[in-house]
Amino acid sequence: MFGYMGKLLRINLTDSTVKVEDLDFELAKKYVGGRGLGTKILFDEIDPKIDALSPENKIIFINGPLSGTPTPTGGRYMVVTKSPLSGTIASSNSGGTWGARLKYAGYDGVIVEGKAVSPVYIDINEDLVEIKDASHLWGKMVSETTDILVENKKKTNVLAIGPGGERLSKMAAIMNDKDRAAGRSGVGAVMGSKNLKAIVVSGNLKVSLFDDKQLKVTVKESNLKIKENPVTGEGLPTYGTAVLVNAINANGIFPTNNFQEGVFKDAEDISGETLAEKYLVRKDPCHRCLIGCGRYTKTDKVEGGGPEYETVWAFGADCGVKELDKIIEANYWCNQLGIDTISVGATIAAAMELNQVGALNDVDFEGVDLTFGNAEAIVYWTKKIGLREGFGDKMADGSYRLCEMYGRPELSMTVKKLELPAYDPRGVQGHGLNYATSNRGGCHVRGYMIAPEIVGLPEKLDRLSLENKPLWTKIFQDLTAFIDSIGLCLFTSFALGADDYAELYNGVVGTNWTGEEILKAGERIYTLEKQFNIAAGILPEEDTLPARLLYEPMPSGPTKGHVHHLDKLLPEYYELRGWDNKGVPTKERLKDLGL
């Protein structure tokens, strides 16, 4: 089959065996690849109720049929496993080159099972696959580990965990190509629990395309759309994702001091414009990307990839900090330690509020107080979290468990224990619905409703109205599920529509799907994830938002006085999804989707 390499690697770390299996093309037809196919394989092979950090859990590294092809942003991959942080399905997406390199090595995915007795890493070099000792790497930071494993080999990419993953922090990320993060849901801890330090991939095989003449025409059209679109053609390349800071702040939905406020007075200091002016060294595009929103920044202390908009918010406004160089430093340490910038920043913010309300009086802050606005704290406590030292050990398992431990669970701004990112739902009703119903918890990239509600793409919606927001949210979620499954980047959806994705997919794989069919495939994948969560014991009432966002009106700014009306939106959403009022997919809809 075109686009796919047709082979999966199954690696059992307990009895250290390596098997090559053929990809089941019937499955690939229904679940496409990446997030979709990975979820299907995981759901078939593990009992969703198991402990995510036990050897019974499996971790699947899987790219999409379009990864490694000349399609725009064709290079992404997903890490699919059960999340130790939220207990839900976790499919964490990342860019860089590792995903495409796995394709060039001849594989669509790697399924890792069991647990190694001692630290190991996997070395994949086309058809030579070995499990090697990694005791000399255990404890090392991500970039040092990457440099050692790459040596001076060409066409080689490394995916690794840092000390965060080794010490099983539930916010641990998996870092590929040094500064690209499959960051959320604590997937790094699953690797850590298996004593798996890294996966090195080398290869230079070609991906066969079904009809490259027709594909050339399609790629040309989509690339021109991407270049001509003001967002993907100018905003993102020039200012990176942090260009959003001022826009979100001006709408009064820029969560400040752990979501207590919606406006941050020093937003300008941590905005994309300031980042570009003061600290940007160069743009840092992922494999096969022509948008180039990646940043490579340098301060007098550190140098490296990022920070992204979410990072600048999590360590900035959410902690009340306006020193951008300190934020960049905290981001650097997250990349080195291999921990998720959103969750870590939000957990520090939650700790600051716990301290503010006097819940942390007997905690030793080692001279660096956890108070809003303390720039030193975000760097100091990031390191402590990554190394599980002192009070950092208690914060390393996320803000929900921290707030619960100190008796104030309502101060944890999470959904299904995953920390909410940088948009206050009280001012964007659709986006809030997406948070509540996202299959991995408080996550913004499962249905990025900010595009229509704030930016106006594909069309402008009134952010405060409830009118047909459930329909919009469902469409965005289904389309995102498909994009995550073919291996392209979500940012292309600012410029491309469902029909473009259908054409790109058809040109590579040789199907003839229409826009509707890919949305249906997206819905099938989304519903499958929901079934996994239900089997994993996620209760219907967890489709909700923190109490503060439902009952406490926004105190000031352009969104003053508003709350999120989840109660009005959820029933209509369930109905559209063909789920009952408890959010459980009905038999008819399952049959209709072929599940």
Next chain:
Amino acid sequence: MKKVYIELTNRCNLNCEMCYRHSWENTLGDMNNKVIDEISANLKNTKSIVFGGIGEPTIAKGFEYAIEKFKDYDLEITTNGIILKSKIEMVCQNFKKIIISVDGTEDDYYSVRKTEFSHIRETLEYLNICKKKNNSILPSIEFAFVLTKSNKDTIYKVIDFANKYNVDKILVSHLLPQNKEQAKDIFYTKDYNHKGHEYIKLVSKYAVYGNKINISFPYMEIKTERYCQFVENDFTYIDYLGNVIPCYRFANTYTEWVFDREKTVLKHSFGNVLNSSLQDIYYGEEYSDFRESVLNTKHPSCVDCNFEDSCSFIETTEYDCLSYTPSCADCLWNRNIIKCT
């Protein structure tokens, strides 16, 4: 296949500073007779054969054999000019054109070529002697001058020298930098190159009126026009292993610098003459599609694209953003900045 470049060897008896070989990884070797036979058996409406490539043809093992095989074609040779007398005689007997790399005289020459300039003088003296002896105006002698900021004023001495040894033409080409330092020494620019045009005026006046010698210049800045000498004139290139390659650039995997940006050029061949005939390869679908896309300039232009620093397709020549492969989108031959014919 009007003109076929054959790389008799990629070995060389010199080690010039700016040569592509510094960033090479591949092995060295000579074209064996079997490959030469395969080529000569399958040439179709070919007018001339060039003994060229990134190596010194005159030291190749198959040099004499190749002359024998291709003697009823117009023969041309590009050489660094460090040639044994016996070989010079052969060139005079069989070749229509000899292009010698000369980027300066005396110490200027030495600083680049790391060999005494006297060798060049001897070669030229002997060339003229042979031509007189054979009472023939052939082979026509041309100089290839690689122009940089640091050696641009040495051209006047080269013109004098060329005139003295009745050289017919001087081909000026810009430098294709192999590393960061060389990238600073380039004499071409992206927008209007005032100094460059001044330079052309002065040198042309000196060459044409003063010494009556023909001189051709590359463009001094990037223009919108794109023209590939190789594809437009039905040229092709065959390396010493018999791989059929569209042009000089794709003959090897090496690192080049396009202005201030590093780039990896990947070797690309459309087939090997030992596996399938030269004609099947040249007129095969893949190579024909490639020529058609270059002739109609379908590939994008990375050199003056404002996404240049935010796009990853540009890092190698495997694909460009319109998914052409191999990609000519960043090629300075295509912009008449680098010239080799």
Next chain:
Amino acid sequence: MITVKLYSSIRKYGGKEIMFEYRKGLVVRDIIEELKIPIKEISIIILNHYDNTTDKMIDREVKESSLIHLFPPMAGG
């Protein structure tokens, strides 16, 4: 006085912040035209905390000491 704040790529039309004299019947369109910003370069207009589609906002009246935010199209995170 009316405060107009510009962001990212349209800062080239007048820097971060510009003050405008209030006059009767002033609408958002006048300000944008005075700053010579092409309409297609603006995707978000916020007038005193209220925002809506550009075509609905463009002809709204601007009262004394209003605050206007103008953004080019952008996205992220």
